[in-house]
Each structure stands twice: as structure tokens, then as C-alpha cells.
Amino acid sequence: MPEPLSRPLAVGGGVAAAVAGLGAGELVAAVFSTAASPLLATGSLLVDAAPPQVKSAVIALFGTGDKPFLVVLLTVLVLLLGAAAGLLQRWRPPLGVVPPGLAAVVAAIAAVTRTDASVADVAPSAVAGVIGAFVVVQLVHPVREPSLARRRLVSGAAVWAGAGVVAGSFGRSIGSRSRDVSATIARLRLPPVTAPAPPAPTSLGVTGAAPLVTDAADFYRIDIALTVPAIEPEGWSLEVAGEVDAPFRIGYDELVAMAGAETAATLVCVSNPVGGDLVGTAVWQGAPLHRLLERARPRQGADMVLSSGADGFSASTPLALLQDPARGALLAVGMNGRPLPQIHGFPARMVVPGLYGYVSATKWTTRLEVTRFDEQQAYWTPRGYAARAPVKLSSRIDVPLGGVDAGVVTVAGVAWAQPVGVARVQLQIDDGPWRDCELSAAWTDDTWRQWRYRWTATPGEHRLRVRATDRSGLVQTAAETGELPDGPTGLHTVRLAVS
Numbered sequence: 180m181p182e183p184l185s186r187p188l189a190v191g192g193g194v195a196a197a198v199a200g201l202g203a204g205e206l207v208a209a210v211f212s213t214a215a216s217p218l219l220a221t222g223s224l225l226v227d228a229a230p231p232q233v234k235s236a237v238i239a240l241f242g243t244g245d246k247p248f249l250v251v252l253l254t255v256l257v258l259l260l261g262a263a264a265g266l267l268q269r270w271r272p273p274l275g276v277v278p279p280g281l282a283a284v285v286a287a288i289a290a291v292t293r294t295d296a297s298v299a300d301v302a303p304s305a306v307a308g309v310i311g312a313f314v315v316v317q318l319v320h321p322v323r324e325p326s327l328a329r330r331r332l333v334s335g336a337a338v339w340a341g342a343g344v345v346a347g348s349f350g351r352s353i354g355s356r357s358r359d360v361s362a363t364i365a366r367l368r369l370p371p372v373t374a375p376a377p378p379a380p381t382s383l384g385v386t387g388a389a390p391l392v393t394d395a396a397d398f399y400r401i402d403i404a405l406t407v408p409a410i411e412p413e414g415w416s417l418e419v420a421g422e423v424d425a426p427f428r429i430g431y432d433e434l435v436a437m438a439g440a441e442t443a444a445t446l447v448c449v450s451n452p453v454g455g456d457l458v459g460t461a462v463w464q465g466a467p468l469h470r471l472l473e474r475a476r477p478r479q480g481a482d483m484v485l486s487s488g489a490d491g492f493s494a495s496t497p498l499a500l501l502q503d504p505a506r507g508a509l510l511a512v513g514m515n516g517r518p519l520p521q522i523h524g525f526p527a528r529m530v531v532p533g534l535y536g537y538v539s540a541t542k543w544t545t546r547l548e549v550t551r552f553d554e555q556q557a558y559w560t561p562r563g564y565a566a567r568a569p570v571k572l573s574s575r576i577d578v579p580l581g582g583v584d585a586g587v588v589t590v591a592g593v594a595w596a597q598p599v600g601v602a603r604v605q606l607q608i609d610d611g612p613w614r615d616c617e618l619s620a621a622w623t624d625d626t627w628r629q630w631r632y633r634w635t636a637t638p639g640e641h642r643l644r645v646r647a648t649d650r651s652g653l654v655q656t657a658a659e660t661g662e663l664p665d666g667p668t669g670l671h672t673v674r675l676a677v678s
């Protein structure tokens with residue numbers, strides 16, 4: 180009489196089947212279409228479906244490493260499904276095919292509902308599901324000779340799992356090479372700037388405090404793209420359309436020929452908590468957006484531009500603001516004198532001083548649609564964020580953050596109030612008066628200013644708070660609000676032990 184396989188062996192067989200299926204799926208995706216990878220497509224679906232609170236919590240926990248975290252989480256989930264498949268198959272064959280089948284259907288739906296997906300994008304998920312189901316049926320079945328069966332299953336599982344790991348890693352490595360356009364970026368040259376930004380002023384130069392210009396390598400990264408779009412300039416174009424009299428398409432070379440303008444601006448994420456580091460300043464080079472819009476000739480009644488990125492993101496930006504030459508909004512192709520890095524939006528991204536990134540700073544831009552706020556919504560709007568979101572006046576303490584010795588201590592940081600400009604920064608120690616800080620010379624009203632205060636620290640516990648005042652006289656509020664719906668408020672507060 181054949182008897183059922185032991186439970187641990189069934190679990191082992193199921194997990195091996197999951198690894199084999201996953202690996203096969205990644206390999207097929209690498210050959211055909213990397214965004215159709217069952218893992219990445221499902222991950223993107225989760226990112227799109229996640230409530231904003233979850234998204235912020237994950238960003239807060241893992242910073243910009245939130246993407247690897249998601250991939251690891253999904254992999255673990257697939258292995259658990261494999262274990263379940265093994266047990267189901269042991270209990271009532273062929274029920275073990277159900278978990279791989281269901282997972283494949285979910286992944287296939289995720290893959291074909293991506294932007295720019297084709298029907299062929301179901302292939303990687305289908306292959307993954309078929310292999311997973313096949314292997315679980317192969318490995319998990321009743322046995323006559325338990326000890327022999329055990330050896331057979333262990334070696335069978337090892338072969339399938341090994342093949343899965345090899346296929347998956349190979350797939351991932353060719354996939355990541357095809358997703359990398361850094362060689363192209365390294366070859367490109369930007370045109371000379373015809374309307375330069377004013378030169379940066381002298382930095383206060385406090386060690387540990389943010390520099391006036393953030394290196395591209397240190398610049399924060401936030402986006403919904405699980406796979407960074409890899410766009411070769413020859414294949415790229417931007418469509419300007421919607422409620423316009425003269426819709427047009429522009430290619431990379433033509434855009435670069437218009438990219439003589441520079442805007443020095445501080446970019447902030449709406450998810451940046453008070454005191455957080457999802458903020459940076461760069462000198463952006465690009466084509467003035469008012470020029471591009473002029474050419475399209477927007478119609479009466481339009482009040483919004485919906486910009487879309489190749490990752491499925493979109494942003495709603497007030498049209499009037501983009502048409503105002505004084506605002507300095509750009510379709511940028513350069514960052515700090517170099518072509519845009521891939522993760523910051525190569526080949527072209529929007530930069531609009533004074534607005535949070537999610538309503539203005541579309542990376543990998545493919546389309547500008549002139550429309551109306553009462554007709555269209557951007558990516559984050561139905562997810563709980565405001566359709567319009569000017570940056571809130573804020574300031575941050577960069578140093579010191581840990582304990583210090585008594586004596587003269589330099590307290591320093593940055594403050595921003597784009598597009599109005601920072602007029603004043605004050606520091607409060609414990610419950611003392613607000614004291615004026617020294618500021619770096621004003622650069623542009625769209626860039627942060629460094630501040631510095633020499634504090635004679637006395638031993639004990641102290642509380643430091645910073646606040647900024649903008650050029651209109653607005654004082655940064657102490658009232659604390661969360662990031663939803665349009666950005667947090669409050670004062671950055673640091674507690675210090677002085678010895």
C-alpha cells in the first residue's frame with residue numbers, strides 16, 4: 180500500500196517547486212520584458228494598491244530601500260505558497276496546483292495592467308505557474324518505500340530548486356543590465372546654458388550640515404517605480420496634448436536644443452517628516468515649460484497639466500504656474516551640470532519650484548496633457564493626497580544630533596520657503612527666547628538657506644527647536660500635522676545631552 184509522503188517532505192517539495200517556478204518566470208521576463216517579471220509586476224500592483232499610510236510607514240522604516248524590501252517580502256510569500264502547495268498536494272492531489280495557479284493569475288493580471296503592457300506580458304507568469312504546478316505534482320506523491328522516496332524527493336527538490344535559483348539569478352542579471360542606461364548617460368553632453376542660474380553663494384561650511392547643493396549621488400529618491408525605467412533617448416519622445424490647439428511631439432535632441440535654462444531649486448517630498456531628509460537642492464537644466472506650453476497653445480478653461488511618467492505615475496500641476504516664466508519651471512534634462520541620472524528621471528523630468536514632488540516633479544516624463552482639475556486626477560489624488568500642494572515653510576537642525584561637551588557648540592541646518600524665500604531662522608533653547616541665527620547669503624528664493632548659531636552649552640539635558648520666517652513674514656507654525664493630505668507641519672525639535 181502506498182502511503183502519503185511525510186509532511187516536512189511535502190513542504191520541501193512544494194518550496195522547491197516555488198523556487199523553480201519563480202526562477203523560470205524571472206528568466207522568461209528577462210528575455211522578453213523585465214517589467215513583466217511576476218515578482219516585480221506583483222510588487223508594482225501592491226505599491227499601487229497600498230494605502231498611503233502603509234506607503235509612508237514603509238518609506239519611514241526602510242527609506243529609499245523600500246523596493247528591495249518589497250521584493251524580499253514577496254519572495255517569502257511565494258515560498259510560503261509553495262509550502263502550502265506541497266501540503267495540499269499531499270492531502271488531495273492534484274490540489275497542489277492551485278497555489279501556483281492562483282499566484283500566476285495574480286502576477287499575470289499585474290503584468291498586463293501595467294502601463295505600456297502587452298498581452299505577451301502574461302508569458303513569464305504563465306511559465307512560472309506551469310513549472311511550479313508541474314514540479315509540485317512531480318515531487319509530491321504517495322510512496323511505497325519511504326526511505327527510498329525520501330532520498331528521491333530530496334535530490335529531486337534540490338535539482339529543481341537549484342535550477343530555479345540559477346535561472347532566476349541569471350534572469351535578474353541580464354534583466355538589470357538591460358535596465359541600465361548609465362553607459363548612454365555617460366556619453367551624453369548637455370548644451371551650453373544660455374540663461375544660467377545665479378552662482379551659489381558661499382557655504383557656511385559647517386561639518387555635518389547639508390551643503391547648499393546636494394550631490395546627485397546623495398539626492399533622496401522617491402517613486403513608485405519598482406523597476407527604474409530604462410529609456411534610451413532615441414526611443415523617447417514627449418507628447419504635449421489635451422486641451423490645446425497645437426498638440427505636438429518632441430524628441431530628445433530637439434528638447435535638448437531648447438534646454439538652455441537653469442533653475443536652482445530645492446525639491447521636497449510631501450512625505451518628508453519635519454526634520455527629515457527627503458529634501459535636496461540641485462541646479463536643474465532644461466527647457467522652460469512655458470515655452471513648451473506656448474507652442475501647444477492651451478485653450479480657454481484649462482487650468483491643469485497632467486504630466487505622466489513611464490512608470491505609471493502622474494502629477495497635477497496648475498497650468499498658470501507652468502506658464503509663468505518667473506516661476507522657472509523646467510522640463511529638465513540635467514542635474515548639477517550632468518545629464519539626469521537614471522533614478523532621477525532620465526531622459527527628462529519636470530521641476531517646478533515651490534510644489535511638492537508628487538504634484539510637479541514627474542520623472543521619466545512621457546506626456547503633458549493640458550486639462551482641468553475638475554476633469555482629471557493624478558496618481559496620488561485618489562489615494563488621499565491633495566490635488567494641489569505648495570511646499571510648506573520648514574527648517575531642520577542638522578548638527579549636533581548626539582551628545583556634546585559643554586562649551587561653544589555650533590548648531591546648524593537648513594531652511595526652505597520656496598518660492599517665497601527664507602528671510603529669517605531662529606533657534607530656541609529650552610524655554611528661552613527665540614534667537615536669530617546667521618544665514619548663508621540668499622541664493623534664489625527657490626533654494627534652501629543654511630543657518631548657524633553658536634551656542635554656549637551648559638551641562639544637562641536641553642531641548643533645541645528651530646523655526647523659519649519667509650519673506651512674506653509668515654512664521655513657521657509649531658502646530659503639528661501629519662503628511663496627509665498636503666504635507667506635514669511642526670517644528671524640528673532635538674533633545675541633547677551636554678556633559
Ligand SMILES: Nc1nc2c(c(=O)[nH]1)N[C@H]1C(S)=C(S)[C@@H](COP(=O)(O)O)O[C@H]1N2
Nearest residue numbers: 399400401402403448488492536537540542
Ligand atoms: N515618474 C515618477 N515621477 C515622480 C515620482 C514617481 O513615483 N514616479 N515621485 C514623485 C515624488 S513623490 C517626489 S518627492 C519626487 C522625487 O524626486 P527624486 O527621486 O528625484 O528626488 O519625484 C516625483 N516624481
Ligand SMILES: [Mo]
Nearest residue numbers: 448449536537
Ligand atoms: Mo514625494
